[in-house]
Amino acid sequence: MAEILVKEYRGDVVENVHYGSIAIVSSTGETIAYTGDIERQTYMRSASKPIQVLPTLLAGLHKKYNLSEEEVTICNSSHWGSNHHIYVLQSIMEKTGLKEEDMIMNPTISTSATPLADKLALGSKLNPVEGKSRLQHCCSGKHLSLMLLQRELTGKVTGYQLPDSPVQKQIISFLSMLSQTPTYRISLGIDGCGVPVFALPMRNIALAYAKLADPFNLPDDIREAITYNFDCINKNPEKINDYFTPSYYVNKNPDLLMKDGSRGVICMAIRSRKLGIVIKLEDGWSDEYQGIIVARILEQLQYDDKELIEQLKETYNTKIYNDCKDEVGHAEADFDIHIEQSYFDELFGNAEPEEDDSDESDAGTADESADSEDSNTDSSIEDEDMEELEDDEDTNETDKPSGQKNSFENSDFISTLLNMRSKKARSNSEHKPVTDHNDMDEPEDIDEEPEADEDMEDEEQLSTEERARRRAIRDRRSILGQNVVLPSSNQTFIQNPMTDPMRPVKSAKVISTIQNNDAEFEVFDKKDNEDNKEQE
Structure with missing residues (x-):
């Protein structure tokens, strides 16, 4: 079952808790660490975007239309609709001839103009676009990518949102390959922006992201597309959400990739560790807690970027205020992921990890040694x-x-x-x-009752x-x-x-x-x- 990930304190008393699960899987399919229920089936929501863009890249459409790395990045994004995002989206439409009115979602205001931006520590520095438009929708970059591929395959942009369209069939095939999940076991729903969204076990989602970090056993052209897309995101981290967000700081590191999804989904890939990570909060309440949750995971994995970890802790204001603007409490990440001891042994050459349980019994150590064998x-x-x-x-x-x-x-x-x-x-x-x-x-020749x-x-x-x-x-x-x-x-x-x-x-x-x-x-x-x- 899910475990507590975040606690909200009013004074010294825990007033609210947020439950969730975390799965960390290697590119070879091993569960390296976890907490909660990692077999839980959940929707990837917008965290699937770095996979959804791959068929477009594999078709070479970014080369055909001379799309820049910045423009490729925004096809992965859940952008906040700031001026710099709209400029890039308009550039894509000019190069490709796509039209805003062909997008299926309704016009909306920019995320950088919503209360979420007010919770960001440096949210006042963002520059949202006024009014409403389809381009201001956080998924508009993904829709341009889907429309482009749909037109390439069928000669028209209409129908790109249909589950049986050529575009969606290619996407689910890529997701099946990366997550090692049969296509008939991937459940489909409709996302907030109107296109199909995919549900599969958290362990498999983490594996898909591990393959983004380490596409070692995939065909050359797919591996090149994954690597190129990863690099584009690292070079333009502000295009994924916006400046000063958790994904901005994480994606600035060329070893990391982070993409969040609506309703409490966060996914990450770590190249140097060949790991994929997925986080799911049960109540879907994750936006302002992304930073502290990711920071705690990186700390427990002993990831060597302390500056990033401190930035993540300060990204959102986790203090709680009353109507009088008085500080009355705070929120903090409070969980431990269960990490394989053999993982640290292999990572650090059998050296002891920095944080160790000194009161662990000899029997427990013997068990870990046997499990490592x-x-x-x-x-x-x-x-x-x-x-x-x-x-x-x-x-x-x-x-x-x-x-x-x-x-x-x-x-x-x-x-x-x-x-x-x-x-x-x-x-x-x-x-x-x-x-x-x-x-x-x-x-x-198998006994009905296996030995315990x-x-x-x-x-x-x-x-x-x-x-x-x-x-x-x-x-x-x-x-x-x-x-x-x-x-x-x-x-x-x-x-x-x-x-x-x-x-x-x-x-x-x-x-x-x-x-x-x-x-x-x-x-x-x-x-x-x-x-x-x-x-x-």
Whole structure:
């Protein structure tokens, strides 16, 4: 369940609390740290914009129309409608011939003219545009990007907001690829600006942002588009929200990317750590608390930018005033994320982290050591798999018959890979994951009652925090960490071979594929899988 992230004090008494969850995931799918319910499905809202712009960049439309890095950045933005934002948006329309009246949302006032700007410590320095217009809407940059791609694909801008439009199909395919989530498991809603919005588990959202930080196993053109977009945002951080906002200070750092979404969503990517972070406040109340929440996370991750952390703490005024303008209280971030000890061991070369619990028992330390060994074992399996995958790929490239485009289209090759991974997983698995096996054959040689995990024998005697920590370690062996991404020059497979490593490999099936040239996708559901078996 969600945990307390922010407390509001009136005097010395806590008057209100704000609950939420935080997921921090590596680019290889491991849960590095968390608090709350990271399996919670939530909408990304505007935090999906750095992904929504990728099909436009991959199509080369920023080059075709000579868009500047500033103009590319505002396509990622939830801008505040200040003068400098409107100038850039008008420049895009002049270069592309797009028209403001073709945007589907209604005219609105600038965010920099709303009470939110008054809560910003330096909000008085902003320069909002007067009146109302569609360009002043915080999502207008995204809409221009969608309209541009829609016109390129269909010859007209209308219909770009429809879920079955070519633009939206490409976007959901990219999100599926980066988050390793089958397209049929991504729920669709309608965002405040009228276009589709995507809901998926927080862990998968964090993985998608980790891929923005470290797109290591993606096709070259997609990796280049992600890197270019990341760099554009770093060079123009004021275009994402506005000057003096939390995202402005975070995005000034070329190692970081931050994009918020409405109703309590904040996402981040850390290049040097290869991490993706997602924060969701249950009550949707996050704007003035963004700075203190992000600062506390960076502190606990021991991120080496103390100047940024202090800036974030001072971004919004977190003091509480009464009607007499007297200061009567304050708000503060008060939470601890559960971080894998092995993460710091690997990061700092087995050095002790700066902040350590000195009263931790020897038994607890022994448990952490054992868990770290499990983590290292899992990592070695992945490393061996990748080495054998590369060897097999080289062999297939050399021996494949003429006319075969790539080794990933060879079903024998994929079957070999899946058998290899499943065999290793069976030999190293210490528990049986809970999954849906309605479409799978029952295994022949597995006892109905699996042996209890040694870590679980005395779990009732453990503290709540220790139980949560051990649960997170077990979660690292979840389906997300076992997904296989198989990219090639023209197609990317997302393979899910081990929903349960104890089950027969023949039960594995492709859950999603993305055509890299135009991002068309296929999804094989249970019925498709059964039909394929009948044909075999």
